[in-house]
Amino acid sequence: MKTSQLLGPERRAIAGLASLYATRMMGLFMVLPVLALYTRDLAGATPTLVGIALGGYGLTQAVLQIPFGWLSDRLGRKAVIGFGLGLFILGSVVAATATSIEMIILGRCLQGSGAVAGAIMALLADQTREEVRTVAMASIGMSIGLAFALAMVVGPLAADAFGLSGVFWLTAVMAVASLLVLWKLVPAAPKRQHQDVGLDRRQLKGILANSALLRMDISIFALHMILTACFVAIPQQLVSFGIEPAHHGWVYLPLMGLAFVAMLPLVIVAEKYRRMKPVFLGAVATIAISLLLLGIEGIEDTGLTMFLAVLWLFFVAFNLLEATLPSMISKLAPAGAKGTAMGVYSTSQFLGAFVGGVGGGWLTGQFGLSGVFIAMGLLALLWLAAVWGMQPPRHLASEVVGLSREVSHLSAVELQSQLLAIAGVEEALVVREEQVAYLKVTRDTLDDKALAHFTRQRDDETPAGTEVPAS
Incomplete structure (x- = not known):
């Protein structure tokens, strides 16, 4: 069963x-x-x-x-x-x-x-x-x-x-x-x-040509570029406030904890109440504003409390984006192509970290710590402009279903057509080699009973050595 x-x-x-x-x-x-x-x-x-x-x-x-x-x-x-x-x-x-x-x-x-x-x-x-x-x-x-x-x-x-x-x-x-x-x-x-x-090479061209996914790749590139560049400057800025490196961990602990607490309601708003686009754009705007504030000349004169408050704001937005971007990739990727989309996304993330490290070091040498924050704030504004026209992602869930023996005589095209006829199934990709169908579905309207006709029972396919839960 x-x-x-x-x-x-x-x-x-x-x-x-x-x-x-x-x-x-x-x-x-x-x-x-x-x-x-x-x-x-x-x-x-x-x-x-x-x-x-x-x-x-x-x-x-x-x-x-x-x-x-x-x-x-x-x-x-x-x-x-x-x-x-x-x-x-x-x-x-x-x-x-x-x-x-x-x-x-x-x-x-x-x-x-x-x-x-x-x-x-x-x-x-x-x-x-x-x-x-x-x-x-x-x-x-x-x-x-x-x-x-x-x-x-x-x-x-x-x-x-x-x-x-x-x-x-x-x-x-x-x-x-x-x-x-x-x-x-x-x-x-x-x-x-x-x-x-x-990553599937056959899907790569289509993924790279998908403008919605490209905006997400730009976003994770910019996010990790900004993060890495800022960590060339943030530790040194804390030292300038008289905080010894030995105590930096105790500074980050409450900042990260409070940022996580503040982020959770925003994730719920984005996911449960389907406000992903405004929450996403708001987080990018918050990163831009917080970085520009950190780069203001004389930030030291405003006091440590103000600096940490702005830094906390940055971490709230960073953690929110780090949590919601993969969810957006999953929603935007075509059925059966999530792995390829995530591969391009991850590559963009790591490239961003490299460019951020190099850029942050160069900016520090040329313009000082404030130059890093100002430059990254301006980059965040360009990022905001790049994603401003995005369409709100449809709130679709990914399903992978094993195909039952009852439909084994049907061709992949016939199966795909019948799956798409089920209420709540928005996208379908049938892969005969795997004997599975990759689906994008709307949970609220999905006809589970109709879908069950296509789904194989697992009792006779349990791998050797697998523990079956007690009934």
């Missing part, structure tokens, strides 16, 4: 892969609030090189993400993920033992070269059934948000206790722990094809 209840192996896979993803991203994020402060005295350090060190991981992530995904299709998911984690460990060790800024840059680029995000998503899809896959993917998104918040606090505390090298040693230890989780906790799974997971 088909069930949306998680099975035992699925729970272990979700827990293991979400924790693996989170610890890896936390390792990359932990240096954001500390690197600009702790590399200034390294041999050869300049603001531009510090910026490259901050965002260098993004370049190798962007370039190697797609090749790692293809390798995982051919060599196996766990082997490729393990190799990527090995590269991450190597990069962490190189950075931890660095005595020059160039070695830090090399280490950061090596960290990013283990670009296994797509392979982790594909393995998670291998491990889960169609009816629980949305929940599984959402767990990854939640883990990233948690990793970022923790990194803002743990990074400064670790740097104070053990220096910058200690931060990188900590990331290496976490990556080793992730390897153990991968091999011991995550169950083995057959390699399957999933058109909604990973």
Whole structure:
């Protein structure tokens, strides 16, 4: 009988892969609030090189993400993920033992070269059934948000206790722990094809030509460019207010916590009350305004409280966009093309981090800290102009359904036509090789009984060793 209840192996896979993803991203994020402060005295350090060190991981992530995904299709998911984690460990060790800024840059680029995000998503899809896959993917998104918040606090505390090298040693230890989780906790799974997971070259042209998705790619590029550039300046600005680097973690902790609390009602307004466009545009405008305020000459004279209040406003908008952009991608992507859309989106995100690091370092050297904030504020205004004319995304949910034996005699075209005739089904893509249909549906009007005719029962297809929930 088909069930949306998680099975035992699925729970272990979700827990293991979400924790693996989170610890890896936390390792990359932990240096954001500390690197600009702790590399200034390294041999050869300049603001531009510090910026490259901050965002260098993004370049190798962007370039190697797609090749790692293809390798995982051919060599196996766990082997490729393990190799990527090995590269991450190597990069962490190189950075931890660095005595020059160039070695830090090399280490950061090596960290990013283990670009296994797509392979982790594909393995998670291998491990889960169609009816629980949305929940599984959402767990990854939640883990990233948690990793970022923790990194803002743990990074400064670790740097104070053990220096910058200690931060990188900590990331290496976490990556080793992730390897153990991968091999011991995550169950083995057959390699399957999933058109909604990973980048499909056949869909790439259509995704790149989709103006609505292109606006989202521009948005995540700009968001992470701004974030990385600002973290060249924010730690130094806190120091200028007399806050020692050792205490920066305690500054970020309440800021991130209060920003998260303030963000939640806005997410509910966007999703539940279907006000995604005004909430999205409002968040971009808030980022622009907060950055321009941070860049005003004499911000130090207004006092630390005002600076932190504006910074809090920035984090509210940042966290809101970080939470809602993937949801918008899912709504806008055509049926069966979400994986390709997310692949382009992730590549844009990592490229933004690289450009932001380089740009933030250069701007600091040329125009000082205020120049970084002003330039990023102006960039945010251009971003706002680019997305202003967007259409509100339709509130469609993604469904992946296994096809029943009763409809196996029908062609893909016939199946697609019949699925589209069901009330609430807005888009349908039938993939015979996978024996599934990828759907975009309106939950409020979906005729579940009519759809059930096309859906296979799972009892006789439960993988060997799978735990069936007790009735």
